[in-house]
Amino acid sequence: MQFKSMVLSNVEVSPSYFRMRMTAPPTIGVSCPGQFVMVKVNPAIDPLLRRPFGVFDLGTFETEFTDCGRQTYLEILYKVVGKGTAMLSTLHQGDHLDILGPLGKGFTLGDPAGEKLLVGGGVGLAPLYYLAKELVKESRVHLFAGGRNKEDILCITEFDRLGVETYVATDDGTLGAQGLVTEVLEQHLSRAGANATIYACGPTPMLKAVAFLADKYGIACQVSLEGYMACGVGACLGCVVQGKDHSEATPDYRCVCKDGPVFDQTDLLWS
Amino acid sequence: MTQPNLSVDIAGITLRNPVMTASGTFGYGSEFAPYLDLEKIGAIITKGLSLKPKAGNPTPRIVETPGGMLNAIGLQNVGIDTFIGEKVPYLRKISTPVIVNLYGNSLEEYGELAGRLDGIAEVAGIEVNISCPNVKQGGIVFGTDPKAAFEVVDLVRRNTGKPMIVKLSPNVTDVVVMAKSCVDAGADALSLINTLTGMAIDLKSRRPILANITGGLSGPAIKPVALRMVWQVARAVTVPVIGIGGIMTAVDALEFILAGATAVQIGTANFLDPSAAETIAAGIETYLVENGIADIRELIGALKTDR
Ligand SMILES: Cc1cc2nc3c(=O)[nH]c(=O)nc-3n(C[C@H](O)[C@H](O)[C@H](O)COP(=O)(O)OP(=O)(O)OC[C@H]3O[C@@H](n4cnc5c(N)ncnc54)[C@H](O)[C@@H]3O)c2cc1C
Ligand SMILES: Cc1cc2nc3c(=O)[nH]c(=O)nc-3n(C[C@H](O)[C@H](O)[C@H](O)COP(=O)(O)O)c2cc1C
Ligand code: FES
Numbered sequence: 001m002q003f004k005s006m007v008l009s010n011v012e013v014s015p016s017y018f019r020m021r022m023t024a025p026p027t028i029g030v031s032c033p034g035q036f037v038m039v040k041v042n043p044a045i046d047p048l049l050r051r052p053f054g055v056f057d058l059g060t061f062e063t064e065f066t067d068c069g070r071q072t073y074l075e076i077l078y079k080v081v082g083k084g085t086a087m088l089s090t091l092h093q094g095d096h097l098d099i100l101g102p103l104g105k106g107f108t109l110g111d112p113a114g115e116k117l118l119v120g121g122g123v124g125l126a127p128l129y130y131l132a133k134e135l136v137k138e139s140r141v142h143l144f145a146g147g148r149n150k151e152d153i154l155c156i157t158e159f160d161r162l163g164v165e166t167y168v169a170t171d172d173g174t175l176g177a178q179g180l181v182t183e184v185l186e187q188h189l190s191r192a193g194a195n196a197t198i199y200a201c202g203p204t205p206m207l208k209a210v211a212f213l214a215d216k217y218g219i220a221c222q223v224s225l226e227g228y229m230a231c232g233v234g235a236c237l238g239c240v241v242q243g244k245d246h247s248e249a250t251p252d253y254r255c256v257c258k259d260g261p262v263f264d265q266t267d268l269l270w271s
Numbered sequence: 272m273t274q275p276n277l278s279v280d281i282a283g284i285t286l287r288n289p290v291m292t293a294s295g296t297f298g299y300g301s302e303f304a305p306y307l308d309l310e311k312i313g314a315i316i317t318k319g320l321s322l323k324p325k326a327g328n329p330t331p332r333i334v335e336t337p338g339g340m341l342n343a344i345g346l347q348n349v350g351i352d353t354f355i356g357e358k359v360p361y362l363r364k365i366s367t368p369v370i371v372n373l374y375g376n377s378l379e380e381y382g383e384l385a386g387r388l389d390g391i392a393e394v395a396g397i398e399v400n401i402s403c404p405n406v407k408q409g410g411i412v413f414g415t416d417p418k419a420a421f422e423v424v425d426l427v428r429r430n431t432g433k434p435m436i437v438k439l440s441p442n443v444t445d446v447v448v449m450a451k452s453c454v455d456a457g458a459d460a461l462s463l464i465n466t467l468t469g470m471a472i473d474l475k476s477r478r479p480i481l482a483n484i485t486g487g488l489s490g491p492a493i494k495p496v497a498l499r500m501v502w503q504v505a506r507a508v509t510v511p512v513i514g515i516g517g518i519m520t521a522v523d524a525l526e527f528i529l530a531g532a533t534a535v536q537i538g539t540a541n542f543l544d545p546s547a548a549e550t551i552a553a554g555i556e557t558y559l560v561e562n563g564i565a566d567i568r569e570l571i572g573a574l575k576t577d578r
Contacts, residue, residue, distance in 0.1 A: 002306055002545065040543065045491045045519065049335050049542055100306075100545065228333050230340060230542040233306075235298030235318075237344050238333035251326030253347060258302075 001025070007095045008073060010088075014151045016080045017123065018089050019056065022097060024074040031055060033131035034106025034199075034224055034262040037074065038232040040098040041087045051084040052229050052257075053077075054127035054201070055102055074099075077126040077154060103232050107131050107199055107222055107262050112138035114195035117219075118164070119144045119185055119210050121202025122152045127224055127261075128201055129158060136162050142188065143167065146181025146206065150174040182209040189217045197222065198265075211265040221265040227256035234258030242269040275559035276566040277552070279313075279533050281511050282434035282459030284368050284395050286313035286534060289567060290524065290552040293515055293538035294319055294372035294398060294438075295344065296489075297548075299358045300365065306545035312552055313534060314368040317358070319400050321374055322384050324350035329482040334471050339492030339517070340539060341469055343483035346374060346403070351387055359393050368395035370436065377407040381423050386430040396434035399427055401453075402442070402465045414440035414465075417452040428457035436513065439463040441493075441500055450504040461504060462513035462536060464497045490539040491517040498530050505531020505572055519547070521554025531572040 008021040038050035057075035065071065080089050091097070106127075116135045118128045125145060135141045143159050143166045146152075153175050159166050168176025169184045177184055185198075200210040201224035214221030227239030234255045241260070243252035246269050254260065254267070277288035291314040297303055300315045309315065327347025334341050349357070354371075362369045371394050375381035381399070388394050401414035401423055413419045424437055437453040439446060441464035450461055466487025471480040479485075497516025505512045514527030515536040524535045540547040559567060 045338050045543075047335060048338065048340060048490055048539070098544075228331050230333050230342070230539075231296075231298075231302075231545075232542075233298070233302045233545065235302040236296060236333065236342070236542060237318075237327065237347050238330075238342060240327070240330060240332070240347070246326075248326055251324060251347070253327065 001028070002098070002100050005074070005097045005099050007091050007093055007097065009093060010091050012089070013077070014154055017077065017154055018080065019075060019077050019155070020088065020091070021073050021075045022099075024058070024072045024099075026072045028072060028074060028102060029058065031058065031102035032106040033134050034127050035102035035104050036127070036261060037076070037099050037101030038103065038229070039076070039088070041084050043098070047084045047087070049230055050100060050232060051088075052232060054224070054261075055130050056126045057130050057133070077123060077129070079123040100232055104257055104261050105259065107224075109134060110197050110220070111195055114139065114197055115192055116141045117144065117185065117188065117192065117196055117198045118142065119181060119198060119200040119202070119206075121146045121181060121206040123154070124200075124202030124206070124224070125154050126201070128199065129155060131199060132159055132162050132164050136164060141165070144169070144181050144185045144188070146170070146202070148172065180209070182206065182213060185210065186213055189213055189219060192217070192219060194218065196220070200224070208270055211268075211270055214265050222262050223265050223268070224261045225256050225263060226261070229257055232257045243267060244269050275556065275564060276568070277556055277559070279567060281513065281534055282396060282436060284314065284370070284434050286368065288313045288552045288555065289528065289534035290548050290555070291316055291370070291513070291534055291536045292541060292548050293536035294400065296538040296541045299361065300369070301361050303541065303545050307549040309365050309367050312367060312548045314370055314395070316370045316372050316398055316536065318348050319346045319372045319374050320348055320351060320354055320384065321346065321376070322351055322380050324348065324353065331481055332483070334480045334486070336469070336471055336488065337492065339488050339490030341471055341481060341486035341488055342466065343481045343486035345483065351384060355391065359391060362393050369393060370396045370398050372398040372400055372438070374400040374403045376403065377405060378422060378426055382426040382430045385427040389431045389433055394433060396436060397427070397431060398436040398438050398462060399424065400438050400465065402438070402440035412440065412442075414449065415443050417448050420449055421452045421456045424453045424456035424458055434459050436460045436462050438465055439504070440465050441496060442468050446500045447503050447507045450508050454508050454510055458510060460511045460513060461508065462515055463504060464493070464500055464516045467493050467496065489517070491519055493517045494523060498526060501527055501532050502530040502574070518551070519543070521551045521558060524551050524555055525558060525570065528567070528570045529572070529574045531574070533571055
C-alpha cells in the first residue's frame with residue numbers, strides 16, 4: 001500500500017544511527033517480519049528515488065486521536081550514509097513522509113520447536129528485531145550481533161528485554177568478543193540441533209560467511225539482502241541478484257524487492 | 272461545462288487519454304495494479320522484449336544522479352515464449368491498450384519478433400526500440416545511423432500489420448534526420464526520447480558506479496532536452512509524436528503536448544509514485560476543465576513561438 005505517514009519520533013540511538021517511529025494505517029499490521037518499506041524522504045525531486053528500509057518494529061499504542069483509541073506505528077532503524085538518510089535524520093515529530101509498503105517476501109518462521117539463530121551485522125539488525133518479537137512467542141531465540149565497534153551494536157537491550165539470548169562480537173573488541181560475529185556463531189552451530197534455523201542480515205561478506213557455515217553444519221538459513229532499488233515492486237530490474245541456476249545462457253536473476261529481500265541461502269549463487 | 276475530450280488516436284490505437292507508461296518502468300502492468308487503476312491510463316507499454324530471454328547486465332545497474340537516475344539494466348527480459356505464456360493472459364483482462372516494446376540484437380531478430388507478435392490479439396501495437404547495438408555489425412547502434420534505422424523499421428513494417436511506433440534515441444547529432452528516416456520506412460508514430468547516455472564516478476574507489484560503466488539518464492534532468500527534441504520532430508513529420516522524458520506532473524505532460532506531442536509516456540515518475548500515470552491523466556483533465564478547453568487535441572502543437 002501507499003500511505004502518508006507522520007513522524008512520531010526520530011532518535012539518534014548511536015552515533016549516526018537513528019530510530020524513527022511513524023504513523024501507519026491499521027491494515028499494515030498484516031505484514032510479516034523481513035519486509036521493507038520504500039520511503040520518499042521529501043516531496044521534491046532531490047533526492048529523486050525512494051529509499052528502502054527494513055521494518056524494525058510494528059505495533060500500536062494508545063491515543064485519544066483515533067476512533068478505536070489505538071494508533072498503529074511503524075519503526076525503522078537506519079544509518080546515515082548519504083543524502084537521503086542525512087535528510088531523514090533531520091526530520092522531527094509532525095513531519096510527513098510518503099511510504100510504500102510493506103513490500104517483498106519476509107522471513108519464514110518455520111517449526112517453532114527449532115532453535116532460532118539471528119545474525120545481524122551493523123544496521124542489519126533492523127529487520128531482526130521485529131522477527132525476534134514474533135519468534136519469541138513460541139521459540140528459543142539467540143541473537144549474534146556484529147560490528148566494527150560498540151557503536152555499531154544497536155538496540156541490544158531491546159532484544160534482551162524480549163528474552164533473546166544475545167552474543168556480541170566487534171572487530172576492535174570494544175563490546176563483546178573481539179573478532180567476527182561468524183566466529184561466535186560457529187561455536188554455537190557446532191552444538192545446535194538439526195532443526196535450528198539461521199536468519200541473517202548484514203553486509204554481503206558477512207552473509208556469505210554465514211551461508212558457508214550453514215552449508216557446513218547443514219542448518220537451514222534465510223538471508224536478507226540489499227540491492228540498489230528504484231521501484232521496489234519488481235518492475236525496473238535494478239535490484240537483481242543471481243539465483244542458484246544463473247549462467248549467461250540461462251539467466252536466473254531474482255529481484256531483491258519482489259522475490260526477496262529474504263531468500264533461502266541455497267537459492268542464491270554466492271560466488 | 273461538459274466533460275472535455277481526452278481521447279487521442281495514435282497510429283490507429285484509440286487511447287482514452289494521452290498518458291501511457293514508458294517501457295521498462297512499468298513492468299508488464301500487473302506490478303502496479305495494487306497502486307493505480309490500470310483502466311484509467313491511456314496505454315501500457317511493456318518492458319523491452321527480445322526473441323530469447325536476456326540476462327541483462329551485472330549489478331550495480333542503477334544509480335541516482337542529481338534530478339535523475341542512470342540505468343544499465345541491459346534489457347533483461349523473459350523472451351517472447353515466456354511473454355506469451357505468462358504475461359499475455361494477465362493483459363487479456365484489462366481493456367487498456369497494451370503496446371509491446373521490442374528490440375533485437377540483429378536486423379533479423381527485429382523482423383522475426385515483429386512477425387511473432389503480429390499474431391497476438393492482445394497486442395494493440397508495437398514500439399520498436401532502435402537504441403540497441405547491432406551485435407552482428409560491430410555493435411553500431413541502429414538508432415544512431417539513419418540508414419540502419421531505415422532498414423530495421425522497413426523490415427519490421429514488412430513483418431507486421433500492427434500499429435508501429437518507433438522509439439528514437441536522443442544520442443544523435445540530428446534527431447530530425449533519424450525521425451524522417453523512420454517515417455520514410457513506414458513508422459506510424461514516433462516516440463521520444465529514450466535515455467541519454469551518461470555515467471557516474473565514485474571518487475573514493477576511483478571507479479564508475481555502474482558495472483556497465485555507462486548508463487541511460489532519465490528523470491527530470493532530461494526534460495528540457497526531451498522537450499526540445501519533441502518540438503523539433505513534431506514540426507518536421509506528419510505522424511503523431513509521443514513525448515517522453517522526465518515527466519513528473521500534469522504540467523510537464525501538457526508542456527510536451529504544446530510542443531507537439533499527441534500523447535506522453537511516464538517513466539521514472541512511476542518509481543517515485545506508482546500511481547503517477549493516473550494522477551497525471553486526472554491532472555490533465557482538471558486543467559482542461561479549469562481552462563474551458565473542450566478537447567485535448569486543441570493543445571497539441573499549440574505552442575506560441577511569436578514574441
Ligand atoms: C531491502 C532493503 C532494506 C534496507 N534496510 C535498511 C535499514 O533497515 N536500515 C538502513 O540503514 N539501511 C537499510 N537499507 C539500505 C538503505 O536503503 C541505504 O542505506 C539508503 O538507501 C541510502 O540512501 P542515501 O540517500 O542516504 O545514500 P546515497 O547518497 O544514495 O548513497 C550513499 C552510499 O550508500 C550506498 N547505497 C545507497 N543505496 C544503497 C542500497 N540500496 N544498498 C546498499 N548500499 C546503498 C551507496 O553506494 C553510497 O555509497 C536497506 C536496503 C534495502 C535494499
Ligand atoms: C529502469 C529503466 C528501464 C528502461 N527500459 C527500457 C526498455 O526496455 N526499452 C525502452 O525502449 N526504454 C526503456 N527505458 C527508457 C524509458 O522508457 C524512457 O524512455 C526514459 O526513461 C525517459 O523517460 P523518463 O525520464 O520519464 O523516465 C527504461 C528506463 C528506465 C529508467
Ligand atoms: S527495485 Fe525495481 S525491480 Fe526491484
